[in-house]
Amino acid sequence: MTLPSRPARADSVRNRESLLAAAEYEFAASGPDASVADITARAGVGKGTFFRHFATKDDLLAAIVERHVDDLVTEGRQLLELDDAVEALFSFMAMSAERRRQHGVEFLLRAGRSTPTWDDLHDRFLGIVSALLARAQQAGAVRADITPVDIVLLACAPTHIVEPSASGTRAELGQRYLAVILDGLLTPNPRPLPTISASTASL
Known part of the structure; x- marks a missing residue:
């Protein structure tokens, strides 16, 4: 037995x-x-x-990536329950961008591609992105020519844009540029930009 x-x-x-x-x-x-x-x-x-x-440092890196993906997939599934499909998609992009800003990107990319479960992680992550995007497009609010890969890359973009900036301003600038990106996804109605502090505006 x-x-x-x-x-x-x-x-x-x-x-x-x-x-x-x-x-x-x-x-x-x-x-x-x-x-x-x-x-x-x-x-x-x-x-x-x-x-x-x-067993190796790469295994540790992979475990971190898996946890982040699991968290984002769980959060994405919860957002699918929102009545506002656009708000659900934008909230998911904002969460993804914030995780990348807080935790960096290079080691996550390295770790993700080194783990045997990368294909599964990749498919699950793109699956939730696809579901959120499809709802917003079906509502007629987001451009029909946007793809799930576009969403992933656009959510990453603010982190790279603000990297040369002073560390104290990166969060504000990241939110501002993400808002610009999100407006570019909308069909008719742009969203207002978040306000920024005077010190950031003077850069």
Whole structure:
């Protein structure tokens, strides 16, 4: 008789979550070159603990990407329940842009393509984008020639646009330029731009 597997011990779960949180911080600060030593030091665990959870640093990167994709897919499914299809699509793009701004892009791209589950992650992410876009297009509010890939790339664009700016202004500028992008998707009615502070406006 096969015995049921034992549930993960609480300390093992905590260690894994600590490693993921520490890696998020280190990768955001240093990019994909963040070291295992720095990650384990920040997490308060030893290298042996690291390698019990992740065979390589790429496996850790992949786990971070998978968690972000899972979160976005879950949020996207919830947004599909909104009556306003345009607001649902725009909210999803804004969430995607904010995640990229907060967590960086290079290590996420590297990690995503290195994981064996990349095809599944890619399909699930594009699937929710496609569903949100289709609803907005069926409502006649978003241009019919926009594709799901357009949506993904346009949501990423503000992060790249504001990268050379001072760090304190990137969030404001990112929101402003995302609003410009979103207006370009609409068929008849543009959305008002978010206000920005005087210091940002003087750049």
